[in-house]
Structures are given as structure tokens and as C-alpha cells.
Amino acid sequence: MVIKNLFSRRTASALLLTAASATGSQLASAELFNTGKVLATGGVSMIDGAGGGGITPWATITGYATRDGINGDVHYTYANLPNYALNSLGVAVGFWDRFELSYTKQILTTGSTFNTVGLVTDTTSSAGGGAAGEATTAGGEGDESTNPGIEPFNTTIKMDVYGAKIRVFGEAIYDSDNLIPQVAIGAFYKDNENTDLLKTLKANKAKDWEAYISATKIFFPINTLINITARYTSANQTGLTGFGGPDGNEKEIRPEISIAYLLRKDTAIGMEWAQHGDNLTGESVQLGSVDATEAGPALQATGLGGLSGTLTQDESDWYDAFIAYFPSKNLSITAAYAMLGNITITPEQHGFYLSLQASF
């Protein structure tokens, strides 16, 4: 009986201890994790993974944490273009509404885009090949310098994007009695895996950093959010087709603008514009040791003369029109129409874009 009592007393105190430690850890997590921002004010995740709009990073810190804690999100974006599909999957954490860290993996499938290039490589290397007609097969077993980085089917571009952002000054939401925006500076480090393909496209580098400064402000009397960003970069198609061109890798400042109209506390519509560079504009593609333009005679000889003209690259500014819906602080859904214009050798790359962000 005594033993039984003793046992139950011990169990009870053990239970109490468990309860106490559970409360303790709950308190600790309550101090660290925070979802105190007003719905939608954390923004969504742009394709490079930073908190912002769709293609532009904003000065807001991602997630729902106020300066009292930490919060983060996972995000997935899919853009379906005529010749490409962009998949962007990543994670981002905001700390005390002061700084954020992000990592995103971008996978761009290119469908049949580079099949022509692969065909031409094949043809030119055959035509200019050895005396015995020992043609090297496309993207074949030849030495690395002649590997165009093009797969027989659906060449896929992969890029890792690491991001960091720090809020410098200003208050985007509550300072409605002045025009001072919230300002943040940030940077991305982008590591593109497709070094061979980027050589074919004549990009200068496959890995590079870019920096930006963003100013964001909500104007409640007109239900509007405005963000202006200046990005210091040499990226071609945000780095998906490398950095710089045949003339070198000189960075320049490119402006980006997002305007969002707040329809309801959980819905916003808007437009974005991001200026892009022209490092590769007018450039042909490099086929092993020869330029596609120089390969003209060889192509003529094989009856493919018309191809050299279609292998000229171009790059357009990016535009999008979006609607973002925030059913709860745990989820946002952004649908957009992306107008990306010329991408490498393919024109008119416009299509739908869907982005999901889940906050924890």
C-alpha cells in the first residue's frame, strides 16, 4: 500500500515535471517563433527566393515574424512558357523583421529549344570532320571544349540561388504620415551548373553574385503598395543563361518596379517590370570552336543555311501581371501572366505562372 502510494506520488511528480518542461519549451518557442505580422504584409516569394513580389525582391522581410521573433516559409514557383518551364523551389527565414536568408533551387527545362543548336553542331562537325568522315556525335565523347552542353532531349538548366537581405531603415506599413519608404539591401549568389551550355551561349561566367537595394511602401489612403528596386548585376535571364557575355562581365544597375493594388485584406493585384541586360543580344551561339555565323558556309553546303539566322540570341525586359491571395498566414497563392519576351534564341516567351508559399 505504502509502496503503491509512493509509486503514484512519484508518477504524479514526474508528470508534473513533464508538464512544467513542456510549458517551459512552449514559452521558449513562443518567444522565438512569431507570426505577428498582419495578413499579407510579409509579401510573397519571388523566383530567386527572397521576400517580395514575383520577379522583384522587396524591402519587406519574408515570413510573418515581427521584430519580436523568427518565421519562415517554403515556396514553389512554376512558370510555363512556350519553350521553357521554370521550377523554383526553396526555403527562406526572416529574423526579427530585420534580416532574411534564403536558398532556392531553380530548374529550367528548355524542351526543344536547343535541339536546333545540337543539330547544327552535329552537322557542322560532320561537314568539317575528319577526312575519313569520322563524325563526332552531337555533344559527344569529344573533348570538353567542344561539348555544347546540349542533351539529345530537353536540356535542363539548374541553378542554386543563395540570398541574404537586411532591412536598413524605414517602416513600409505604418508611417502613413511621411513618404519615407522601408529600405533594405540584399544580395544573391547564383551558381549555374550548366557551364558547357553557357559557353555555347557565350556567357562570361556561370557563377556570380548580384546585389540590390529595395524601397517599399504601402499607401493605405489609395490601397496601393509600391516597390522600387535597383539591382547591380550582369545576369542574363537572372543568371539562368549565365552572367556577362563575349565583351566581359561588367555589372550594371538595372531598375525594377512592382505596383500592387490591395483589393481586400487577403487579396492584391498588380504588375511588375524588371529591366534586363543585353550581354548576349545579337550574339550567335558558339558551336564548339566555331561561331554559328562562321559556320554559315558549312551549313549552306549541307542544306541548312537558313538555320544560322535563327540562332541569334536576344533578351527582353521582364513584365508580369499578378493576383496574390492569402487565405491564411500559412499559405499564399500567386497566379500571374509572365511576359518575358525573347529568351536566348526563342521569341515571345509569355505564359502563366503559379507560386505557392507556405509559412511555418
Add this chain to the structure above:
Amino acid sequence: MKSTLRNIVISGAIALATTNSAFAQTGQTRTLPGLDSDALEQWGGEEGIRNWVESLFYYIMLDNRINHIFREFGNIERQIFLNTQLEQLVLGGDVEYQGASMEAAHADLGITVTQFNAVVEAAYNACERINVTYEACNQLIAALAPYERVIVTK
């Protein structure tokens, strides 16, 4: 020369002080861009504001993150009465606000941004509850937003 400088500094300080006291509820909040000239009418005047303040406190008292603060402050009816005056005033209504400045009223409460945001969420819920449009609601949000700087002290 020195005294001129001192005068400038003093008058500057006085100007700053007056700005601050002007900020303490003597008229419409000067937002940029400005509030709609008919902001208060969009709200249905005094009655609409009163309905909203009652709804606001309904949602606040249901929110476990913040209800204890208001309960400790006491006299919810008095808070509703004063808020009805204040909200009309900041939207441009010709009323007198009889309460303490927002700064004085919240000085010792140690309010966090998280708690302030919780009240903003309650404010939007209250707008929906009384069928004030989102656009009209944002007129009031804009008019009250600058108080964040003096209410949040932690």
C-alpha cells in the same frame, strides 16, 4: 551669434514639441497621400464609427493575445466612448477628443508590434463585421497608423 544659434535650437525644439502635441489628437491625421475628403461619410458618420469601435472591442476581447491588456486597462465602455471620438477626429470629424494622448495612454503598457498588429487585425475584422468597404477601412487604418510609433514601446 551664439545666442542666435541657441534661439534657433530652442525654437526648433519648441516647434518639434508643438508638432508632437499637434500629433496628439487635435484634428485629422495628415497622411501622404491625403485621406479622402469624404472619409467620415464613407463610414456613415458618428454612428458608423461607434458601431465599428464596438465591433473592434468585441474582436479584441475575443483575442487571447491582447484582451488581457484592455481588460487590465479597465472600463471598456469608457474606452469605446473615447475611441469613437478619436476615430471621428482623425478622419476629419469636427469633434473634441477628451481622452489622454495615445502616447500617455500607452506609455507604461510595454506594447509590442505583435500586439499592435493584433489590434490592426481586429480593426479589419470589425470593418467587415459592419460592412464598411475595405477602401474606407484603409482610410481609418492610414489615419491611425502613425500612432504605432508612440503606442509600441517594447
